[in-house]
Amino acid sequence: MKCLLCKGETEKSMVTYTVDRKGYHLFVKEIPAYVCSQCGEKYFEEKEVNAIQDMIKALEEKLQSISVAA
Numbered sequence: 001m002k003c004l005l006c007k008g009e010t011e012k013s014m015v016t017y018t019v020d021r022k023g024y025h026l027f028v029k030e031i032p033a034y035v036c037s038q039c040g041e042k043y044f045e046e047k048e049v050n051a052i053q054d055m056i057k058a059l060e061e062k063l064q065s066i067s068v069a070a
């Protein structure tokens, strides 16, 4: 696939996915993604995006239960 930002070539590699929200900072290491060789933009496939969103949902529910994330 081509990069949507700069039309550069993307290649599959393992990246670190980070989420910075109020109450937590999540680093998920070694997520497969397509990375643009020109600008470094990362593109995740649906399977990975869904898994990460499930993780964030579970994390936020747990955080709410201990009143860290208001």
Ligand SMILES: [Zn+2]
Pocket (backbone or CB within 6 Å): 003, 004, 005, 006, 007, 008, 036, 037, 038, 039, 040, 041
């Ligand atoms: Zn690019």
